[in-house]
Amino acid sequence: MSMSAVEANFDGLVGPTHNYSGLSFGNVASAKNQATPSNPKQAALQGLAKMKALSDMGLVQGILAPQERPDIATLRRLGFNGSDQSVLAEAARQAPKVLAACCSASSMWTANAATVSPSADTMDGKVHFTPANLINKFHRSIEHEVTGRILTATFADDNYFVHHPALPSVEHFGDEGAANHTRFCHDYAQPGVEFFVFGRHAFDGRFPKPTTYPARHTFEACEAVTRLHQLDSDKVVIAQQNPEVIDQGVFHNDVIAVGNRNVLFCHEQAFLDQQAVYDELKLKLSGDMRIIEVPTKSVSIEDAVTSYLFNSQLVTMPDGKNVLILPEECRNNPRVWAYLEQLLSDKQGIDDIKVFDLKQSMANGGGPACLRLRVVLTQPELAAVNPSTLMSDAVYGRLCQWVEAHYRDRLVEADLADPSLLVESRTALDELSQILGLGSVYPFQQ
Numbered sequence: 226m227s228m229s230a231v232e233a234n235f236d237g238l239v240g241p242t243h244n245y246s247g248l249s250f251g252n253v254a255s256a257k258n259q260a261t262p263s264n265p266k267q268a269a270l271q272g273l274a275k276m277k278a279l280s281d282m283g284l285v286q287g288i289l290a291p292q293e294r295p296d297i298a299t300l301r302r303l304g305f306n307g308s309d310q311s312v313l314a315e316a317a318r319q320a321p322k323v324l325a326a327c328c329s330a331s332s333m334w335t336a337n338a339a340t341v342s343p344s345a346d347t348m349d350g351k352v353h354f355t356p357a358n359l360i361n362k363f364h365r366s367i368e369h370e371v372t373g374r375i376l377t378a379t380f381a382d383d384n385y386f387v388h389h390p391a392l393p394s395v396e397h398f399g400d401e402g403a404a405n406h407t408r409f410c411h412d413y414a415q416p417g418v419e420f421f422v423f424g425r426h427a428f429d430g431r432f433p434k435p436t437t438y439p440a441r442h443t444f445e446a447c448e449a450v451t452r453l454h455q456l457d458s459d460k461v462v463i464a465q466q467n468p469e470v471i472d473q474g475v476f477h478n479d480v481i482a483v484g485n486r487n488v489l490f491c492h493e494q495a496f497l498d499q500q501a502v503y504d505e506l507k508l509k510l511s512g513d514m515r516i517i518e519v520p521t522k523s524v525s526i527e528d529a530v531t532s533y534l535f536n537s538q539l540v541t542m543p544d545g546k547n548v549l550i551l552p553e554e555c556r557n558n559p560r561v562w563a564y565l566e567q568l569l570s571d572k573q574g575i576d577d578i579k580v581f582d583l584k585q586s587m588a589n590g591g592g593p594a595c596l597r598l599r600v601v602l603t604q605p606e607l608a609a610v611n612p613s614t615l616m617s618d619a620v621y622g623r624l625c626q627w628v629e630a631h632y633r634d635r636l637v638e639a640d641l642a643d644p645s646l647l648v649e650s651r652t653a654l655d656e657l658s659q660i661l662g663l664g665s666v667y668p669f670q671q
């Protein structure tokens with residue numbers, strides 16, 4: 226049986242409470258931009274413009290809804306009570322940082338929504354999803370339940386899709402999802418090699434770990450997901466990230482490496498035992514595997530972290546050309562830009578680049594690749610996806626209108642306690658769940 230398959234990108238729509246609260250220790254941009262006023266409207270429109278552009282390039286583009294924020298249900302679990310207004314007011318008075326965490330729009334970075342294994346790789350021939358528990362950061366650890374509901378409403382048909390609950394929410398199984406997962410293949414429809422990257426071992430003290438910043442993702446989480454997704458261990462590579470670069474702000478592997486099909490584009494300091502990682506990938510993929518390694522002398526770790534060169538999307542156009550989708554910060558860094566010009570003229574396997582303005586997301590450490598969850602789908606699987614979640618001219622127009630109608634263009638921390646922001650957000654999300662045909666996925670709708 227021959228079957229064709231495509232890689233779809235499901236981007237997170239930025240929610241109405243997008244703000245800069247400095248919540249992510251180890252993420253340099255998040256710390257640096259704490260207390261800067263944000264522009265949720267611009268953030269959402271920048272994200273939508275990228276989605277529309279990729280859809281116009283002939284790629285399959287999906288949309289994942291944001292979460293309900295402020296998260297009143299979580300604030301109630303933490304002991305705030307009374308009316309929703311008094312929950313907000315008391316949280317703002319007693320614990321403003323907890324309130325900020327319960328207002329983060331961080332679910333926009335859907336590279337952290339889940340790990341996804343295409344049906345060609347799994348024993349039961351279904352697409353498997355495991356939402357990431359994101360246990361290392363409180364504001365992100367409260368995402369996975371609703372993420373699971375949104376994924377289930379998007380990929381609903383259980384003939385094709387399997388949804389697992391998140392791993393146990395303890396640091397031993399810290400799981401950051403697809404930000405630390407890449408799938409290599411020769412053809413999307415054929416079995417591929419799934420590449421999992423972790424920051425530290427939880428149960429084995431023999432291995433190095435970072436000393437300044439946290440390693441969010443564990444080896445044990447990677448192994449658990451490979452079991453849940455029924456992957457063939459001959460087609461799985463699990464590698465440790467270089468702890469020294471985590472300590473320089475590389476909080477996810479997708480800040481230092483990106484891969485697609487048979488191409489791996491990464492920095493020379495990305496992995497702990499770099500050559501062994503390459504060897505195992507080459508052995509398990511078999512056939513042509515292309516590794517484009519960027520040396521420190523061309524691009525330092527600091528330049529990689531500030532420009533987000535590796536947080537690019539590496540996409541294959543319908544004509545087979547490989548294109549890097551980059552944030553504007555790459556063009557603003559002369560060393561990174563010179564490297565990119567060289568890369569294109571060397572013809573090493575990347576044929577073109579496209580640059581996007583994603584400043585609102587970038588200021589919280591989220592580049593083009595953070596904003597998308599990749600889902601490889603066969604034609605029948607694609608036909609089974611909730612059609613309202615797929616980008617089109619009509620959906621784009623409708624969503625831009627929706628953002629214009631409901632979003633503010635300025636938000637500072639003090640605004641998070643504003644009871645009208647809660648009303649605005651719920652009104653917007655209620656309408657959005659209808660536009661995207663999701664049913665009742667939010668706590669306020671239950």
Ligand SMILES: N=C(N)NCCC[C@H](NC(=O)CCC(=O)O)C(=O)O
Binds near residue numbers: 590
């Ligand atoms: N690399 C990938 N795939 N994702 C980027 C996630 C950025 C996110 N930032 C934040 O959550 C900052 C929120 C704040 O500080 O307000 C994080 O650190 O988890």
